[in-house]
C-alpha cells in the first residue's frame with residue numbers, strides 16, 4: 001500500500017473517530033463526567049442501523065436520524081434517573097456508575113442479540129472511487145462526510161443558538177446559570193442526550209464499515225478519551241483535531257508496529273501526551289467564550 | 297563568605313505578565329526573628345512558596361546554609377529543616393488532629409520513630425493549646441484552631457527555619473497574645489523564624505528586623521522603627537489605605 | 548464520615564467481642580474444605596481472591612486516594628508469569644508464584660513513577676490503559692500463547708488452592724493492618740487528604756505513592772498467580788477481565804474505603820451475591836451486577852462502615868439523603 005493511500009485511510013478513519021469522541025467530549029466538558037458507557041451508545045447506534053437494514057432494508061445512512069433520536073431519549077432518561085445524582089460526586093463515583101451502566105447495557109444486548117458478530121452488507125459495500133492505484137470506499141467516504149456535517153451542526157448549535165449557549169453556561173458557572181433561570185438538571189439531560197445521540201450517529205456510521213457485536217463499545221470509549229486528551233478537552237475543534245491525529249496514529253501505528261497493537265498504541269500516546277501536556281494539544285473548551293458573550 | 301541560614305539571591309517569579317516576586321534578595325541569619333510585611337498581593341506568600349519549594353522561581357537562587365536548594369522538591373527542603381504554615385490552611389481534613397501532627401513528626405527534619413512521633417505530637421499540641429481536640433477530625437476545627445493546627449504540624453517537623461504565613465489572622469487580641477508567647481518559646485528553643493503578619497502589634501513585638509515587600513519588590517529592610525519611618529514604606533501603606541478609604545467613601 | 552470517631556467506651560466494650568468473632572470466623576473458614584461442599588470451596592476461593600484484589604486496591608485507592616482503574620493488569624501479569632514459568636520453563640510452583648508477585652510489583656513501580664503524577668480522571672484512565680496494553684501484549688506474544696491461552700500443569704486438590712487463597716487474604720489484611728500503623732501509612736493518608744501539605748511536611752510523595760502502588764500490584768499479582776495454577780488454563784480475556792477493576796472497587800466502597808477489614812467484608816458481600824446470581828442466572832448475572840454497582844454507589848457511597856457510624860440515625864431517610872447529596 002502506498003503512503004498516499006495510507007494518508008487517505010487515516011483521514012477517513014480520523015473523521016469518523018472525531019464523531020466517536022464528540023459526544024464524549026461534550027459530556028466531559030460540560031458536566032465533568034467521564035462516561036464509560038459512551039461506547040455502548042455507539043454499539044446501540046450500530047445495532048439500530050443493523051436491524052433497520054436487515055428487517056426493512058433501510059440504508060444505514062438513512063438510519064442515522066432514528067439512531068440519534070432513540071439514543072437521545074435513552075441518554076436523557078439515564079441522565080435524569082441516574083447520572084444527575086452523581087454529577088457532583090467524587091470522580092470515582094461517576095466512573096463506577098457509568099461503568100455499571102456499561103456492564104448493564106452490554107449484557108442486555110448480549111442477552112437480546114447474542115454474541116454473534118454481525119455486519120451490514122449494502123450493495124455498495126466494497127465498491128468505491130478508484131483513482132489509479134488509490135481507492136476510496138463509498139461507505140467510508142460517506143461516513144466521513146456525514147461525520148463532518150454532524151460535527152459542524154453541533155458546533156453551530158453550541159455557538160449560535162440560545163439553547164447551545166445555555167448548555168455552555170452550565171459548565172462555565174452553575175450558580176450564575178441557575179441565577180438567570182436555567183434549570184441545570186434539564187440542561188444536563190439535554191447535554192447527555194445529545195452526547196448519546198452523537199454516539200448513536202457514530203455507531204450507525206460504523207455499522208457500514210465494521211463488525212457489530214455487543215462488546216464493541218469499550219474500545220471506542222477508550223479512543224474517545226484518548227482523542228479528548230490529544231485534542232484538548234471539551235471543544236468541537238479539539239475532538240476534530242484529536243480524531244484526525246488519532247486516525248494517523250492508528251493507521252501508521254499498524255504499518256510501523258504491526259496489527260494487533262492498536263489499543264497499546266492508543267495508550268502509549270495517551271500517557272505520553274498526558275505526562276507532557278496535560279492540557280492537550282489545542283482546543284477551546286465548550287464553556288470558554290460564554291463569559292464574554294454573557295458580559296456583552 | 298559567612299553563610300546565612302537562608303539566602304535569596306535575585307529571586308524572580310512571574311505569573312503570566314504579573315511579576316509577583318521581582319528580583320528579591322535578602323538573607324536571614326540563624327537565630328533571627330524576621331518580619332515580612334507588605335500590602336495585600338505584595339508577594340509575601342509567593343516568597344514563602346519559593347523558599348519552601350511549593351513553587352519554583354524563574355530566576356535567581358535560594359540557599360539554605362550556603363547550599364543551593366532552588367531546584368529541590370519541597371520534601372527535601374523540609375528534611376533539611378524548613379517548615380511553614382499555609383495562609384489558606386491545608387489540614388488533613390478527615391484525619392484526627394493528632395494524626396495531622398504525627399505526620400509532621402514522622403517526616404520533616406526530625407523524622408522521629410513512631411512512638412517518639414506520637415509523644416512529640418502530644419507535646420506540640422499541648423504547646424499550641426489544641427490538646428483537648430487531639431482526637432477530633434481536623435475538619436471539625438474552628439478557623440482559629442485550624443491556624444493552630446498549621447503551626448503544630450510545622451513545629452512537629454522540628455524545623456531549623458520556620459516561615460509563618462499569617463498564622464495569627466482571624467485570632468482575637470487574647471489569642472494573638474497567646475500565639476506570640478508560643479512563637480517566643482519556639483524562638484527560644486533555637487528556631488529561626490520568618491513571620492508574615494498583618495497584625496502590626498505582633499510584628500513590632502516579635503521582630504528586631506522587618507522586610508517590606510511591595511508589588512513584588514523588596515523596598516525596605518531594617519529595624520521596625522526605621523522601617524516604619526521609611527517614606528517609601530509609608531507611601532506603600534498610605535497609598536493602600538487611601539485607596540481603601542476612597543472605596544469606602546463611594547459606598 | 549471517613550474518620551472513625553467511635554467513642555472509647557464503646558470500643559472497649561465491642562472490640563473483644565469483635566476480635567472473638569473474627570477468630571471464630573477464621574477457624575470456621577479453615578474447616579470448610581473438610582466440612583463443606585465443593586460448591587462452597589470454589590465460591591469461597593473466589594471470594595478470598597477478590598478480597599485480596601480489593602485490599603490491594605484499598606491501599607492505592609482508599610489510603611492514598613488515587614483511583615486506580617487497571618489493577619486487573621497486575622492480576623493478569625501475575626497469572627501469566629506463573630503460566631509461562633511453569634508451562635514453558637518448567638519451574639516449580641513456588642518460584643513461579645514469587646515471580647508472579649514480584650514482576651507486577653516491579654512493573655507498577657516503574658510505570659507508577661510517571662503515571663502517579665496524573666490525578667483524577669487522568670490517573671484512572673491511564674491505569675486502565677496499562678491493563679489494556681498488557682492484555683494486548685500478551686495477545687501478541689508467542690511466549691504467552693498469544694490469544695489462545697496457556698495451560699498450567701495440573702496441581703493438587705481444590706482445598707490446596709482454597710488454603711492458598713485463604714492465606715493470601717490473611718496476608719493482605721495483615722499488610723493493610725501493618726501499613727495503617729506505619730510511617731508509610733501516615734504518608735499515604737496525608738497524601739489523600741492534601742498532597743502539597745504532605746510534601747511540605749517532608750513526605751516524599753512520589754516515592755510513597757509508588758510504594759503503595761507496587762504493594763497493591765504485588766497483592767493483585769499474587770492472587771493472579773494462584774488463580775492461574777488453580778484454573779489450569781488462562782487466556783487474555785479471563786485474566787484481564789476489565790469488570791474485575793470495578794468489582795474490587797465496589798467491594799471496597801461497600802465495606803468501607805480506607806478501612807482495614809472493609810475490603811474483605813465487601814468481597815464477601817458482593818462476590819457472595821455475585822456467585823449466587825451466577826449459579827442461578829448464568830446468562831443474566833452480569834445484568835444484575837451492573838444494576839448492583841449503580842445502586843450501591845447511589846445509595847451507600849460510604850459503605851457499611853459509613854452506615855455503622857450513623858447507626859443511631861439509621862433509617863430509610865439516610866439512603867435518600869445519600870442519594871440526594873450530590874444531585875444537581
Ligand SMILES: Nc1ncnc2c1ncn2[C@@H]1O[C@H](COP(=O)(O)OP(=O)(O)OP(=O)(O)O)[C@@H](O)[C@H]1O
Pocket residue numbers: 311314316334335336337338339340341342343383
Ligand atoms: N498561582 C497564581 N497564579 C496567578 N497569580 C498569582 C498566583 N499566586 C499569586 N498570584 C498573584 O501574585 C501576587 C502576589 O500574591 P501573594 O499571594 O504572594 O501576595 P501576598 O503578599 O501573600 O498577599 P496577601 O497579603 O493577600 O496574602 C498577587 O497579585 C496574586 O494575585
Ligand SMILES: [Mg+2]
Pocket residue numbers: 340341342383461
Ligand atoms: Mg499571602
